[in-house]
Amino acid sequence: MDSTPRGNRLHIAIFGRRNAGKSSLINALTNQDIAVVSHVPGTTTDPVYKAMEILPVGPVVIIDTAGIDDTGQLGELRVQRSLEVLNKADLVLLVMDAGAGLSEFEQDIVSRCQTKKLPVVAVLNKTDQYPVNQQQVDEIKEKLALEPVAVSALTGTGISELKIAIIKAAPPAWDDQTIVGDLLNPGDVAVLVVPIDLAAPKGRLILPQVQTIRDILDHDAMAYVVKERELKECIASLNKKPRIVITDSQAFLKADADTPPDVLLTSFSILFARYKGDLETLVAGAKAIEKLKPGDKVLIAEACTHHRMEDDIGTVKIPRWLRQIVGGDLDFHWCSGHRFPADLSEYKLVVHCGSCMINRREMLSRIMQVQQAGVPIVNYGVCIAYVQGILRRALSPFPVLQEMLDDLD
Template identity: 65%
Template sequence: MDDMNTTPTSSRMHIAIFGRRNAGKSSIINAITNQKAALVSDVAGTTTDPVSKAMELLPIGPVVIIDTAGLDDIGPLGEMRIQRTYDVLNRTDLAVLVIDGEVGLTDFEENILRRIREKNIPVVGAVNKADKAVYTQEQLKEWEKKLKLELVEVSAATGQGIDELKMAIVRHAPYDDEKLTLIGDLISPGDLVVMVVPIDKAAPKGRLILPQQQVIRDVLDHDGMAVVVKEDRLRDALTGLSSKPRLVVTDSQVFQKVAADTPRDIPLTSFSILMARYKGDLIELAKGAKAVADLRPGDSVLIAEGCTHHRQSDDIGTVKIPRWLRQTVGGDLNFQWSSGLTMPEDLSRFKLIVHCGACMLNRREMLYRMEKARQQDVPMVNYGVLIAYVNGILPRALEPFPVARTMFQEDYA
């Protein structure tokens, strides 16, 4: 059962540990978390796939620490493990580069450091096994100068330097995302927000889906007031309220009905559009909606989701969106689906990528996916933006976001 009282993985800072096999990456994670979070063995290559551990790291708060396979792994399987390790960079907010104090600095550390910096990821260096070190302090200073990196001497076995490593992580952690908010910048204290939440067979039993939970929490965090209704009660709710809502937020799947029931002088948007702005680049995703007009029967479309889930008979990603696109295009399309933490490397064969709301991805991963599509000249749109587009109400759904809305004023005048 999902724990509704814990911070979602996608909202946690992702800290990934990189280094050679048997450098002590897993041991460092266990020392940082003060528990046996990662499997440890003297056998090189114990960690074969990225392993994540959610924890609290004060004063940062909720984080995910990711253990990775050694970058010097060998053989065909080793190459696959190395690639998975590099893939972790796409969702890494801060990297910890581990150097084996019994081996010293090698090309492996320099190569991964180069790739970390190519992605503009903050990085902290840790020289492990300081209690067994074969290097001198002069060599350590040379490594720091060569790598242009602060190196913290640690011993996962004795605990030496672990507190210093934690402090280095805190110093280098990126905090810009703290300025991001789902809805807080759109409301003022005391404002009322009406949220429309359908309860159908696709809704999880006994709870709300993650974006709905997060928007409600963000309204409360910014001293707003939230009213939650089903789509068939919206009119009654709006009539019974003593003051006009600052905003109506709806589930994308009932966009058209909610737009019809919401007076024109009340701003309207969707949970998915709020997530698009929070996790990615709303302007670019709105641009992607225009590519729908260029689709022709037979074109290939990728529908990408950031999680795997049990699909219902009328699933949005496999049934509803394909149906809406076929109706819009006036013919059949060649659909392909991807889910989880990977997308196809070659995107060039697709005319359009339709992405989910990314509630299970962190912002860095979503921005990476968008950049990957941009580099291959493939437009991307997300579920909420697409649904508003095919229903002819995208300009209205973008009204709370003037820059994105301006792009469509001429097209939809």
């Protein structure tokens, strides 16, 4: 993430009146003391650009601006420079002091953003000092046409909800990421292990496989597609070793056995965990599997609805593998499509599908919702690799996550 070009980062501009707590909010969002915080109004002068990462949003550029109510000749110049930031921002956080009320300054910023078609998230800060009342919320809804997110940058209250709001409000292009292309150089070979999926219509591959092939071709690499029993022969027939083998998670053990140790190995589902969600969180959640006990509630969530096969991965195979790990029965619950439980507090683990049918912001929102409930979450590919004892091998394209996994042991 540190090497992500600034142009590929989501640019979030922080606007608000002096002493509304903009800098404190930046520190709360990043969980770092990055911005200078002072009770003296006008501490921030010219716009300050900070490249950083906000989990699970990803790589961003935070633009800290001067107070939009700055006064005097110098203050007017600062405001003008701040307003120029609107030409560079992808999203605006409009920070308001919960104890100060609404003013024409906030209305002006929202009007400018509407003209530029910039998404805005309204933030009511300092709620630890000034409890939010419904009249205040209704006024913001009426005059700004925004649903405010109540937070306290000091205590951290509401910061998770704010991250969800950022994900939902971000423009469509912000999450244009590669599936595997950043792991390949032009001319590299990627071998895709694709068991024939009986659940897929005849003559078609499933969506993640098609998208991965396209991503490989877009990055001027070559894709070989084989069934699991043909992998070893395919690798032996190549003039050079493939850069990576990408397998269906259900063929992990066979692919692991037939892939040379110096060739990267992972699965479509793990790649999509990174592409659509937060792979680091999902890998960390795998450690919760070994802590499960008989009778624990486990949610298996799928983002699509499909015809269930006799040996279905979500309803049959994963439950069977988890029971074997636990040594007893578990209380399984299932949800599919756009339905996702509001109350997750009773679950000990959430196992989510590869999320190929939902966009990244919805998947990240689900991850955040699960985290808020204090529940670990994994996805199918991570779960399968873990229960089969090859998760570290399946993370070979991501050495930082391998190290993280080792640290969790």
